[in-house]
Amino acid sequence: MVPDNTAVKKGTKKMAVPFLDLKAQYLQIKNEVKPEIEDVLETCYYVLGPKVKNFEEKFAELCGVKHCVALSSGTAAVHGMIWATELPAGSGIITPPNTFTATAEGIVLAGHVPVFVDADPVTWNLSAEKTEEFLKSCSSTGKPIDPKTGVEIKGIVAVDLYGQAANYQALEEIARRYGLYLYEDAAQSHDGSRFGRKTGSFGDVASFSFYPGKNMGAYGEGGAITTDNDEIAARMRTLRDHGSQEKYFYNFIGHNYRMSAFQGAVLGVKTKHIHTWNSNRIKVAERYRSLMSELPVELPVTAENTRHVFHLFALHTPKRDKLREFLAARQIGAGLHYPEPLHTQKAYRYLGYSSGDFPVCEKNAKQNITLPMFPELTEKQQDEVVSAVEEFFRKG
Numbered sequence: 001m002v003p004d005n006t007a008v009k010k011g012t013k014k015m016a017v018p019f020l021d022l023k024a025q026y027l028q029i030k031n032e033v034k035p036e037i038e039d040v041l042e043t044c045y046y047v048l049g050p051k052v053k054n055f056e057e058k059f060a061e062l063c064g065v066k067h068c069v070a071l072s073s074g075t076a077a078v079h080g081m082i083w084a085t086e087l088p089a090g091s092g093i094i095t096p097p098n099t100f101t102a103t104a105e106g107i108v109l110a111g112h113v114p115v116f117v118d119a120d121p122v123t124w125n126l127s128a129e130k131t132e133e134f135l136k137s138c139s140s141t142g143k144p145i146d147p148k149t150g151v152e153i154k155g156i157v158a159v160d161l162y163g164q165a166a167n168y169q170a171l172e173e174i175a176r177r178y179g180l181y182l183y184e185d186a187a188q189s190h191d192g193s194r195f196g197r198k199t200g201s202f203g204d205v206a207s208f209s210f211y212p213g214k215n216m217g218a219y220g221e222g223g224a225i226t227t228d229n230d231e232i233a234a235r236m237r238t239l240r241d242h243g244s245q246e247k248y249f250y251n252f253i254g255h256n257y258r259m260s261a262f263q264g265a266v267l268g269v270k271t272k273h274i275h276t277w278n279s280n281r282i283k284v285a286e287r288y289r290s291l292m293s294e295l296p297v298e299l300p301v302t303a304e305n306t307r308h309v310f311h312l313f314a315l316h317t318p319k320r321d322k323l324r325e326f327l328a329a330r331q332i333g334a335g336l337h338y339p340e341p342l343h344t345q346k347a348y349r350y351l352g353y354s355s356g357d358f359p360v361c362e363k364n365a366k367q368n369i370t371l372p373m374f375p376e377l378t379e380k381q382q383d384e385v386v387s388a389v390e391e392f393f394r395k396g
């Protein structure tokens, strides 16, 4: 993770630039984190406990909601938020196929059926227009029935892809009209906002991941749900602890989705810094956009009145495989998020989709490339990335 600035090519000194530098951030907060970790060690309160409770309170405040329930991972959070809403088994839940597998996995783990709808070609988030169109087209009986699987659609999971909130104003209205639950997968958008509302506050309930590489990353696995709904929060608290409110007495079948106290301690510290770190990410993104405005690539677009927190800075170009190779040769870290949409993956073949069903998500998969992005990225490092991208296109 620490940049190796020793790359030398053809006599010219080139600087290696990592995709992500977790050490740079750790060094900033090390003096705050260490006593918190020490506290956990001294109190021997290793699971949930005061550190996790403190984090839950602070994170709920950050999201502008009543409840945060801390969990063991973002995957547990997607599963948990759907599970806690107690839909009838085998319900259809709409989601975009251009997301990390955990989004659709959470639907399946909760006993339901993913129903894919294409993304918006500008923001790459679930298209509200296509969601509406699809629901209209399959509601001739008065209820929305997925034509592929025959299941009744009961919910929508939108994803804040790359750090930008989906179009919740429209999606909330659609969900209300069709009587659907609306879930927000906010794994990539901590501290984002849209029209003055924070991510984690949209729909009925939201899920977060605190995987180390996320904008707000734990020092291990972590996740949470956030909601204003008292019942969903209470149900999730019980589900994360084996369906138990009183030790060794079980009201229903749950799971072990409890957060480790070490992660609560780290995240309690990070909650104080996330806004500043994200503001730095936004500056990095603006500088990338201005330096690359003349290049033949599609740059990321921030929607109106949106705080896009740039978990990832994704470009789109038909030459992305060659560009990635070129950057790798220059020791510049670049990623693919994600290289294949879910509807054509083997794991989801049973749903009956095929290539060509979702052209926007398919283009997203074929053409995206994500560049180094973290709050501590220096202008020098960024210049190195941009000059490599420029050189690639100059050489044709």
Ligand SMILES: Cc1ncc(COP(=O)(O)O)c(C=O)c1O
Pocket: 073, 074, 075, 076, 078, 099, 100, 102, 103, 159, 185, 187, 188, 208, 209, 210, 211, 222, 223
């Ligand atoms: C959109 C999305 N949802 C869910 C998850 C799952 O989170 P975790 O890795 O913490 O289980 C991720 C993590 O990459 C994600 O990006």
